[in-house]
Amino acid sequence: MNEVTPSAPAPTPQRTRMPHLSAALTRRSFGALLGGGALAAALAACGGKSADGDGVSVVATCYPLVHIAQRIGGDAVTIINPVKPGVDPHGLELSPAQATEITQADVLVHITGYQAAVDDLVKQQKPDNVLAVHEVTDLLHAGESAEEHADHADHGDEQDHAGEGHDGHDHGIYDPHFWFDPTKMAEVATALAKRLGEIDTSGAADFEQRAKSFTADMEKLDAQLKSTFDSVKGPKTFITSHEAFGYLAARYGLKQVGISGIDPESEPSPKRLRDLQKVIKDEGVTTVFFETTASPKVAKSLADSTGAKAEELDNLEQQLDEKKDYSQVMIEDAEKLVASWQ
Secondary structure, three states, X not given: OOOOOOOOOOOOOOOOOOOOOOOOEOHHHHHHHHHHOHHHHHHHHOOOOOOOOOOEEEEOOOHHHHHHHHHHHHHHEEEEOOOOOOOOHHHOOEOXXXXXXXXXXXXXXXXXXXXXHHHHHHHHHOOOOEEEHHHOOOOOEOOOOHXXXXXXXXXOOOOOOOOOOXXXXXXXXXXXXXXXXXXXXXXXXXXXXXXXXXXXXHHHHHHHHHHHXXXXXXXXXXXHHHHHHHOOOOOOEEEEEEOOOHHHHHHHOOEEEEEEXXXXXXXXXXXXXXXXXXXXXXXXXXXXXXXXXXXXHHHHHHHHHHXXXXXXXXXOOOOOOOOOOHHHHHHHHHHHHHHHOO
């Protein structure tokens, strides 16, 4: 089996086991569909997993998960990514055909609280193919700082939070953007390698070796990022469109200030904008960062009102440039942040 290099572009979905139905699967329509039993019937009609002989099928609903699946699975896996290019993965909607394909895949790598349609699918169907990210790596609670997370861990609060909402967010209790900590990418990759090896025992040794190689790459990246951020003395505050960079801040001692919270579609209040203007003035923030997959309008308006400049920071939810892989984008983001503090 040939190992897939880090720079390999994310593949587009290749397989559908039933004709595509036009209705999008939203939170509301999914419940109605289940109530009528249509999806259950469709599942029964579709046959077993990997029936087309394309190898082990892995569902990955954002670029970091696709990257992990490529590096660990190599040619032995078929990656199913239902998110269209250029679309914010947060707002993913599923057709009944896509829902069927996901539940019939060999592995669904699931980030709880990231995509409502996938959360609902897992909750209602309870498929046995789920590899839950929060079960293989320690996740931040939505909106909490690294210090607060450490305090929760010290007091055993992880179970106390289970099933609770957080500050009214519809994203559940976890901050889903774990990929901004390379050590967590390695932990998820190791867990995926183990799961793939259980499904395809003949390839288990290859999956394990790729996971070790990937972990070494993530350790190298982690050290490089730490060195880059440690080169800056003093406060390391940055403002961005939404709070997608909490793990980056927690890992490397930065201070993230989001215009909106975990959900990129939430609108900041006038008071929030005034508070942000004060942060820019008091902490000498030179740059307001926006993201391609989230609207830059508010970020650019805030920058204009304060004399700061506006610049793009890649949130990695989509692969914006096929010539740049995960590690390259992480390094570029770090360089942009450091430049904003100098």
